[in-house]
Amino acid sequence: MGISSFSGWEVVIGLEVHAQLATKAKIFSGASTAYGAEPNTQACLVDLGYPGVLPVLNEEVVRMATLFGLAVNATVARRSVFARKNYFYPDLPKGYQISQYELPIVEHGELFITDGDGNERRIGITRAHLEEDAGKSIHEGLGASSGIDLNRAGTPLLEIVSEPDLRSAKEAVAYLRKIHTIVRYLGISDGNMQEGSFRCDANVSVRRLGQKELGTRAELKNLNSFRFIEKAINFEIERQIELIKDGGEVVQETRLYDSDKDETRSMRSKEEANDYRYFPDPDLLPVEISEEYIEAIRVTLPELPDAKQQRFVNDYDLKSDAAAILTTSRALADYFEAVVGATDARAQVAANWVLGELSGALNRENKGIGDSRIAATDLAGLVNRIHDHTISGKIAKQVFEAMWEGEGTADEVIEAKGLEQITDSSAIETIVDRVIAANPGPVEEYKAGKDKLMGFFVGQVMKETQGQANPEQVNQILKAKLND
Amino acid sequence: MTELHSQTLTELAIGLESGDFTSVELTQALLDRVAEHNDKLNAFVTITADEALATAAHADAARETGSGGVLNGLPIIHKDIFCTRGIRTTCGSKMLENFVSPYDATVVEKLSAAGAVVLGKSNMDEFAMGSSTETSYFGPVRNPWNLDCTPGGSSGGSSAAVAARIAPAATGTDTGGSIRQPASLTGTVGIKPTYGRVSRYGMIAFASSLDQAGVITRSAEDAARLLGVMAGFDARDSTSIDQPVPDYTLSIGDSIKGLRVGIVREHFDAGLDQQTGARVKEAIAVLESLGATTVEVSLPNLDLSVPTYYVVAPAECSSNLSRFDGVRFGHRAEDPEDLLDLYCRSRGEGFGDEVKRRIMTGTYVLSAGYYDAYYLKAQQVRRLIADDFKKAFANVDVIAGPTTPSPAFKLGDKVDDPITMYLNDIYTIGANLAGLPAMSVPCGLVDDLPVGLHLVGAHFTEEILLRCAHQYQQQTDFHTACPEAFK
């Protein structure tokens, strides 16, 4: 499935992200939001919707929403209102969710992605609003019952809604990755899709090219990895196109993505045309945000991914791709810059090591940069030893592995294993002479014109020196002696 | 010494301080009256005799060491809408018949911290929805002035108990008149403070933007004392206002000379019973004799206040009552077939007719296609009504009129027609819509049944209302009249 366009058809995608805000306490109560507690041990009376209790707003969520709004160039509302979204479901204890409806805290934002052809595309963000999360239901192991855990009820969410500006699954993923990066950069969400702190829903519709009206859209849910999102959207696009081609009509419905079967399925009607009867929550007053507050938050904005990426390209002479990967997380970018700051080598070299060996090691162990077994300054130390020719790049890989296993800094490993590069010309000459003497056949062939054999000779010398001979010098000396 | 049960809270406080009697003696005397009279009145849902006596004993000990609060050892009753830790809180409903709250409402906490003794939880219209206490799951309350009549509602139990001298004071809540109307019909004093003056935390919600906690007593002086304890900012209630609470008992003794009293042109019309109107006019004349001046004011949108209320209140309550679903507390239907059955039957069985009717009305006015015509429209009219009051208060300090259009009606009289029942609230509802403080003060009898003078003030002018009422009560003795059977 690598097709990013369906000829004759246009795809229209709008995305909703629910990002759990990383506060200590819940949006309307003082219960903890920590993940993984025993059922209902973090559900206080307010979260349980007990009779007589009332919500009080957590100031941190206002700060976080404001920060997000500023980061995506949006308008932060001077006045926003909480509204009740009324429906019945066991994980919704009050029988309504406190959300925002007509007057959300953030509106009219944007972000930029690179499309399939490498062009920058602007994607509109319609709005972002604050709301409380619902609890969780457990359906297995309880016989004819389902069990409700309300620990999650009341956790703050920022719901981010895009304009239906996306035109392919790839773009959708690019947008989502961008949002994911931004919220982590801002420190407002840990973006953990497995734990459910970053949830994506996609609204997908198709229309024939040139058609003015939008097609009927289906909402895709249960998309918990970027890979699945792309597959789900592509499946859905194909499904809708086939359906229309066969003379059918797309139904407006919610569909779940089944990753095992790689297909979307209609959800058994949980919604049955829900009328949410939104109205302003009378237990809460309008949230008023002043200019001063907004400016005070604005100065705390960190350098954002796009700006950082551009700066890496400009200041470190990196390619756009490499800079993009290095800036996917603030932690990774900071690590990289720490390495650069501690070495005289070109930043590109540092980038190669961070994106190559280091990322490889991290991925193999499913670790993030925060769990790296090699500190940035130590990696810089390794880079420095290549830079000053103490070791070759090849040997450096060995050193890296030893460092990863905790055997010490680059210098310690080099010393302990005696890996210093051999740069003593006379030592190399001795070995070169030995290799030439031991291989009369190939020497003759080389002298007869088979230049390719230089690689063989270099290999032999390196073998004799356990790879520690300085490759340039080996080449030089070999050439000199063989061309005699 | 006057019988303990006939004394006001203020008199009892003096008596306790002077050592004329102990809190335990007082509490026991009142508990005896509960036992003697409650069957007739059905004013209580739960009587907390043991707890009351224990608190009273505690209060007596505290008095010895001078460490008691300002209400030390004084008995009160809580309307069964206030959550009381460890004591059943039913809200007059089968839905919460066995609900024991794990926490105290702020109002309960404050009064207990001041040393009050709680005799029990009073009966009320189910979920505060009603004007006669006839919708209570626990049966209607009767008016001590005439046992065939209603004491009003929804704080009927509180008003009946105070009028019958079973307790000197009782808490109540007022959403459309539920403190003031029963006070009027039972010859007691009832005050609903400014919206946000008293915390709603722990007060089971009916209509969140209208509900306020208040108190029913036999004198303005008593109301002043209690309100001072109940009022104040509460961080747990976002609609609670952070404004200092004055000592309401300090200024009630001041003269009302020069007080400008507004008389609403639209009040004295055909809907008002002639005799009731006469009592109210007489009361206003007393105010004038004390130096107040009267000014005619107009509240042109007054007649829309009842339909406005009956859009806003049901809308909010339909949402507030969604939490009663049989899952975490409250009535749960037996052997539910599926989730839908659990919800529909638990709620169908747990709620009474009036509550279901208001939930459905509220659901309707918020539903798709109707929101603009009803809910949004009602909120606009609400602003018009609030603005009418604002304009009036530019020229007057207090607005005076009747609390109810007539005295108490017979039980069963209005149950069939919801609209006739709703129109009982015509004079009181405006204050809830605009969030204004208001009180009812006994001003005489009509056919041997009490009626009340209604006073409304601008935001946070409880002092003016209490002073006006207190000065009136220095000149009249309607508030000391007791129904014959309860003397």
Next chain:
Amino acid sequence: MPLDKDQVHHIAMLARLKLSDEEYAESIEKLSKIVDFIDQLSQAQTDGVVPMAHPLDAAQRLRPDAISEIDERDAYQENAPAVSGGLYLVPKVIE
């Protein structure tokens, strides 16, 4: 304008209320009266009037982001009709 049976059924369903046939009949009658009554609002002149959601002209107060609640599950679940392993039980929901 009176409400019809379908409307009342729909409302009762949205509100998750099970009503008996008599209750339905009574509801249709009484709700229709109530709707008639509140229809009076349409007479009011409200162009340009800002709806009033609160009697107070105040802004929402903010509280600090601090954990102030402890685990009191057992106390709270004393009121629960059906629990198991700390979970509130409902008839199985199929999603």
